[in-house]
Amino acid sequence: MYENLNTYMYRSIKYLKILNEMDLEFVVYKLLKNAEMPMNMEEIADELFFINEIDMEKLGLILNCYDCIHFDGKKYYYSEEEKSAEDDIANIMYKIKYVDKLDLFELVFNLLCKSGKPLHVFEIRDILGVIVHVDEQEVEEILSSNDEFTCVGYKTYALSSWEDYEDFCYDLNEDILKFKKKSKIASRNWELFKRYKLGKEQATLQEIGDIYGVTRERVRQVAKRVGKKIKHPCYKNQFRKYIFFVQDLIYDYGVLCLKYKKDLRELEKIFTDWDIIEAINLLNLVEDKFIVVDNVYIYTKDKYEYILNYLDYIVEKKGKKFVGTESLDNICVQLNIEKWREKEFLKSIIYKDKRFYINESQNSCYFTEEHFDRYSILYIIFQKIGEPVHYSVVMEEYIRITGKETNLRLILSYLDRRKDLFVRTFTGIYGLKEWGVDEHIFVVDLVVELLEEKQSAMHYHDIYECIKEKTLAKERTVYTLMQLDERISTLGHGFYGLASQVRNGNIKYYSNIVDAKNNRRLGYLLGKNINEYGNIVIAYRLVDTIINSYSIKIPKIFNIYLNNEVCVFDKEHNKYSCSFNISQSDLYGVRRIFKRKELVEGDIIILEFISSNIIRIFTKYEYENEYEIFDHTECERYIEPLEEIDDDNDLIEVTDMDSLLKFGLKNGFVYYEDLKSIDISEKYSDVFEMMVDFSERGINFLNKD
Helix, strand or coil: CHHHHHHHHHHHHHCCHHHHCCCHHHHHHHHHHHCCCCECHHHHHHHCCCCCCCCHHHHHHHHHHCCCEEECCCCEEECCCCCCHHHHHHHHHHHHHHHCCCCHHHHHHHHHHHHCCCEEHHHHHHHHHCCCCCCHHHHHHHHHHCCCEEEEECCEEEECCCCCCCCCCCCHHHHHHHHHHHHCCCHHHHHHHHHHHHCCCCCCHHHHHHHHCCCHHHHHHHHHHHHHHHHCHHHHHHHHHHHHHHHHHHHHHCCEECCCHHHHHHHHHHHCCCCHHHHHHHHHHHCCCEEEECCCEEEEHHHHHHHHHHHHHHHHCCCCCCCEEEEHHHHHHHCCCCCHHHHHHHHHHHHHCCCEEEECCCCEEEECCCCCCHHHHHHHHHHHHCCCEEHHHHHHHHHHHHCCCCCHHHHHHHHHHCCCCEEEEECCEEEEHHHCCCCCCCHHHHHHHHHHHHCCEEEHHHHHHHHHHHCCCCHHHHHHHHHHCCCEEEEECCEEEEHHHHHHCCCCEECCCCCCCCHHHHCCEEEEEECCCCCEEEEEECCHHHHCCCEEECCHHHCCCCCCEEEEECCCCEEEEEEEECCCCEEECCHHHHHHHCCCCCCEEEEEEEECCEEEEEEHHHHHHCCCCCCHHHHHHCECCCCCCHHHHCCCCCCCHHHHHHHHHHHCEEEHHHHHHCCCCCCCCCHHHHHHHHHHCCCEEECCC
16 A cells, blocks of 8 residues: 555656646755755745745645655655655645545646646546545546547547647557667667566576676676666656556456466557566566466456455464365455456465365365365364264265265274364264363273273273273174284283283283183283292183193293293103194193192192293292202203093094084184084074183184195
8 A cells, every 4th residue: 555655646746737837846846955954834935935926735735745855743854765654644635635626627637738648547547546536437437528538549548639749559669669769778788687587487697697698797787777777757657558558457357367368369469579478577667566476367466465465364363263264255255356257366376375275166265274184174074064973974075075085994094193173972973172072982992091900911801891881882892902902912811911011020810700600700810920030930820721721821922932842840840741832822731730730720820931941830839838949950850750641632523512612622723614513502692702712711713724
């Protein structure tokens, strides 16, 4: 606004003779320029005693109009510095007060009389617009409807009484020749300036210097001198008619688009063989009015900057919301944009702004403070729905808005990734965090919290009983999710513990439910620690699945490394040759020890791991009261016991559930194929229940292949 005020002020000063009808302003200007001290109006009037009559109101107008005449609050003085914007506004108000009663027709008529040449409608409007409120339509109506005026060019008028006047035509090349001749600019310097300042892709000083064989500094000096001459009032007025022409076209069309043939034809009529963008760059040197966007759109610079400022404004006013919304129609109303071309140009501006997203189908514009991305779209979807929904519904709406295919897994990952925006309110159900809804804890998170609270391992039945009031997930779902979570480790026979607790030290077992029919839920693995001699020690409570099977499981989570062939020694130095199944973590051959020591269900045994091929086994009493340090030098005197269990090598034919279970206990696995010929309904409700039970007994399922 202030830049326009300065421009209008300069134009109005030039035509003050229309109002004053005398050269009083020139005398005042000379007086203050040569004065040694500032002067007030009375002192100025005294100095102009040689003028018969001085209109003080006209004198005040002159003093307030000139850019070089300043007022310090009391007196006037001359200075080449431009007036402040506040001074310009005050000057305009002063002028309006003075010319308020003047007739617009008389002003236009006097302006053409004093100018002595035809003027464009825009030029007349700009000159008079400083002192009276007027628009181009009003000026054009006066000019076209009165016989005193005649049209001599594109929206260009002269007085009808003129018999001879200078031809008013649009020929940029001709005007450039006149400019070069008057300003004495050599053709070579003009071409140098044109290449540096007006080209679509401006070359560097060094590149231009290399072309013309001059230094970089010489190029800069020439370009500066030519640019300064173009802006000089003596020369720039001959280019202003082109500015008015382009302004008029933009007013008619909303925006000029070089992709449209109609726009090109109109511009080529005026600029002939000139490149359009180079011509606009030249006009911008005269008055910085236009902007070229993407080498396609030509628009007024002040309106373009106003659009950018307005977009910043609506982003700032959205408040605490992550994404704001505004209808495109309302944006156009606020920006006073009505023509369809200008609306399309506005959309192109918004599309390039990474903070914005346009939904064409809903004629809406969404925006955020930083970068509008997929999370912003998800936020919009929840805002539209207004309540927590399943993420499958969100996916359908996401595809509809973006037109891009996606899948449920991606949508779910997006929602889980931005916990600052979205909250899981229930299994598969999500909402916005700003709604204040309670967050639903994942099943496995409930399990982890429980295990941390108990500081012990637990049977999965007990785990489920403790958390079932906090989730609608079924026991089978809890069991499955526990298998997949890295924070939770299986310890065999249905027991689970936190991996961090198992690795870092002792692990205890907890059971809050005792089932008389299923004693193994009391816990078979009582703990793990390292004794004073640096050996790993594991305590077991013997349950039926251990006594009746041929192996004992050593959980992988304990990170105990054993060879395939292992020697197990009891307290009496008896040696037992056992085998270790590395893949299944099962130690086979311990049943003979249980038989020899007549161990029964409920007894506690201790395994001490001496090395990768030596293990010692104790009862709890032996370990606590009769423990002796293992002597490696005495290993060879230990002998195999003579007793053998007769049924170790018996063949087992799988015909029913009992034989299948016996086969699994002996070998540590059963075949999936054997399930086809066996009726499990007597003991289990479904295959899943049977597989869980077998897993608790240390039995795995394999294919025969």
